[in-house]
Amino acid sequence: MKLRYAVLLLCALSFSSLFVGVSSLSLFDVWQMTEEQRQIFWSSRMPRLLSILMAGAGMAIAGLVMQQLTQNKFVSPTTAGTMDAARLGMLVSMLAFAGASSLVRISVAVAFAVAGTFIFMYILERVRGKDPIFIPLVGLMFGNILGSITMFFAYRYDLIQNMTAWLQGNFATIITGQYELLWFVVPIVGFTYWYADRITVVGMGESFAKNVGVSYRTVVNIGLILVAVMTSLIVLTVGMIPFLGLIIPNIVTIFRGDHMRKNLPFTAVFGAIFVLVCDLFGRTIIYPYEIPIGLTVGVIGSGLFLYLLLRRQRYGL
């Protein structure tokens, strides 16, 4: 499939996404919107679409980078504890830095995500050589431990409502003023693209990287920070979108190979398409009500993941 067609499909879906919702706003109204419709369009529909695109592309790329760095097809921010670490960070920032500016609180969450990811990598280095399936299991356990700590303190301090809001990703509450943080994903993706060759080289192993004069440690560390920052920005604004970083990069690399500069645009576009489709699905299936995106992505994603696991021999994952 050519990238062109994928982009075309993405545009078509984006366009239709703008005109699905409870308030009536059809294509024909665009040229003569009432004040109310204009309001809905610019402060709800557009932010929602933009955040879906950025979160979808961002999570898929975060997964791609992680799989490349760990040389394991089953590692992603979901299966490495990154998301849970970010959530723990948010709890800590709510408890300890309640009065601080949002920038401080975001930084705390990001710092936790980075630390969590590095701890996972530390564990990973100690169990290397085991079955590739074993590593994401360790990551999931690690994530669950962090999750239980978060829940424990959330219960104690009556913050459970706030925390569950982040447990399941949700685009329904996105309005102007709440999603702008996501714009940071764009320069991070840009940098990742520029940095892609180095990440590919590192994905071929430490001796391969050293041989061509690339500092293995530096690239791994920068890559992990990119992943952790991107993930926590997305978790902070829309919540957890499970499995996305796992399925999309795996499907894309089956067809496009592991050369990151070549498969990154596909990963970004398909990540966005996948979330957009799930979102449209969630918005229409019990119309006028909505299913949160975390649920749709989780159900469709875990199904696809299971399929990938069962077919892994065939694709040499």
Next chain:
Amino acid sequence: MILAESVTKQYGAAAVVDEVTASIREGTMTTFIGPNGAGKSTLLSMVSRLLKRDGGSVSIDGMPMEHFHDKELAKKLAILKQSNEMNVRLSIYDLVSFGRFPYSRGRLTAEDRRVIDESIAYVELESMQNKYLDELSGGQRQRAFIAMILAQDTDYILLDEPLNNLDMRHSVQIMKVLRSLVDDLGKTVVLVVHDINFASCYSDFILAMKNGKVVKEGRTWEVIHPDHLKEIYDMDFQVQEINNQKICVYFS
């Protein structure tokens, strides 16, 4: 010339490589031989900067290895570790293009593309250059990695067991390619090989190791001798001359 002086590597109390001094002459093929655990691969890794040494020094063309910048060293000396465990979906062309990374940092110039095409042609993989590595046979895969090293255009090429997991035909093919790198392109090739007869038939110099020490070093013709081989491997060898090549018989 690569010069290693009293190079040492220790794991715990045991020295895997124990104060080894060795030199590798330019424009020749040198083979490291010896039983398992003799320290051949460890020595190769230290000489090629992959592994930090616990003592001694390594110099390349008279300059200590530490004085080279990473990028500069990558244009001078290439190392290929056992490649069969690598699990990446890259096309042959893309893999070989990473050999140009020290020069172009990923943005290929016309000159880079010329070198890549030449390298692929040298190992005769042009017809399948867009195939993914995981679709190749062991021999094709190894040739693809050699093409990548070739594209790196270094004076020194070090290979750790390049014949591992290859059948006889592919092994001969690889050794012929490596030999022609020395004879036709003037490269210096250093490799670790387990099959003593490949070492005997193809290399100019042999460095034999045992228990972390060099037990014999010299021209292939001199080292391949029943007495030396017995000292290295603790077993009996018969050495026969066939077509001007010394063939070792040790199977029974």
